[in-house]
Amino acid sequence: PQSIASFKSFNDWDKVDRIIKRTQLIGAKMITPEDLEYPDRLKEITSPPLLLWYKGDVNLLKSAGIAVVGTRYPSSYGKDMAREFTRSLVANNVTIISGLAYGIDTIAHQACLNENGKTIAVLGSGIDVIYPISNTYIADEILEKKGLILSEFPPGTKPDYQNFPTRNRIVSGLSLGVLVVETKNEGGSMITANLAFDQNREVFVIPHNLTNKKGDGCQNLIRGNTGKLVENVEDILTEFPWLDFKEESKSLLKHDLIDEKIDQLEDDNKLVCMFIQRNKITHFDEILLDAGIAHSRLTSILLELEFSELIKQLPGKRYQMNFIQ
CATH class of the missing domain: 3.40.50.450 (Rossmann fold)
Known part of the structure; x- marks a missing residue:
């Protein structure tokens, strides 16, 4: 209640504007x-x-x-x-x-x-x-x-x-x-x-x-x-057995092959794969929201990408690329 009242009574929008401008000026993001x-x-x-x-x-x-x-x-x-x-x-x-x-x-x-x-x-x-x-x-x-x-x-x-x-x-x-x-x-x-x-x-x-x-x-x-x-x-x-820590020399897929593999994918598969690549580790719901693909279709795409060894599933319906970035 107090925080709501504080929010309603807030009127220092000039300060907010100054902070936003300074953020932009220094090249930072929020x-x-x-x-x-x-x-x-x-x-x-x-x-x-x-x-x-x-x-x-x-x-x-x-x-x-x-x-x-x-x-x-x-x-x-x-x-x-x-x-x-x-x-x-x-x-x-x-x-x-x-x-x-x-x-x-x-x-x-x-x-x-x-x-x-x-x-x-x-x-x-x-x-x-x-x-x-x-x-x-x-x-x-x-x-x-x-x-x-x-x-x-x-x-x-x-x-x-x-x-x-x-x-x-x-x-x-x-x-x-x-x-x-x-x-x-x-x-x-x-x-x-x-x-x-x-x-x-x-x-x-x-x-x-x-x-x-x-x-x-x-x-x-x-x-x-x-x-x-x-x-x-x-x-x-060893305390994180669900994570696949690997040295770069043991990467499952080499960097110079990744782009070629992604380019060969169908449009929806490529869209999903590139989203995961961009976000490193991402949740199923985040992919669903970004891609605008039906739930069942996305499930199928993720399975296909796993079978092709481009991505791997982590606990909690999270996904990441199957190579060291």
């Missing part, structure tokens, strides 16, 4: 939960963002992603683990999600980019306000390499300590699971881990030497059964 690009995983969390600003490849929002988080002041061990796990995740075509903060976040984004992987940076500021400023070059490289920068804060919003816990629920909510590399008992990484646990996401924790106080939070997450101890990336991937 999505809401009503848009097909809005990720289903975020719809599952408490208080999903009503509006998201983004730059880059919005399709990454529906990709298989793992959040990599940790202290802003990592030890040499923490740095090494962040790089090692990130590289291995990227080798298995996992999208790396983090917050572009100092420390582990920065290392994870950079390690991913160095391996030509895909990464999503979720900001605690407006999408045009990179914080820390020293990471501007990473933000630029993320966009150059077709990654994604995301924020629920309007353009121009300055970084504020209250924004970061809010941001962290998106980091965890977008992911299949959160990898905690190194953290003390308090701080943003512990907030993200606990948010992930509450969101029914997997929480993976790298163990630490008992003398390393920077890893106390990791030990407590394991001790409290909030997180699962992991020694290698296989310990993470």
Whole structure:
């Protein structure tokens, strides 16, 4: 009732107009939960963002992603683990999600980019306000390499300590699971881990030497059964048996054959296949709405595309191309 009253009494449309103009000026775009690009995983969390600003490849929002988080002041061990796990995740075509903060976040984004992987940076500021400023070059490289920068804060919003816990629920909510590399008992990484646990996401924790106080939070997450101890990336991937993580060299179909196969399809089949290719992972109902094809006909087309090994079905009536993109 109060929110309805607030909505009815809202009259600051000049501010809305300014935000829209600034969004266009900086080359960003907006999505809401009503848009097909809005990720289903975020719809599952408490208080999903009503509006998201983004730059880059919005399709990454529906990709298989793992959040990599940790202290802003990592030890040499923490740095090494962040790089090692990130590289291995990227080798298995996992999208790396983090917050572009100092420390582990920065290392994870950079390690991913160095391996030509895909990464999503979720900001605690407006999408045009990179914080820390020293990471501007990473933000630029993320966009150059077709990654994604995301924020629920309007353009121009300055970084504020209250924004970061809010941001962290998106980091965890977008992911299949959160990898905690190194953290003390308090701080943003512990907030993200606990948010992930509450969101029914997997929480993976790298163990630490008992003398390393920077890893106390990791030990407590394991001790409290909030997180699962992991020694290698296989310990993470095995928790998602329904996903077909593969190295690019083991792709079921080579990129240079895909366009040729799609071109040979009948019109409706081609339309459906190209929609799935464009959206990475998409639900049956989304295809139905976009294609304007009868329910029974779409079911038949999807079966044909599966038999031709162009697409594969995932749990929950979701579909994706049967090759690594």
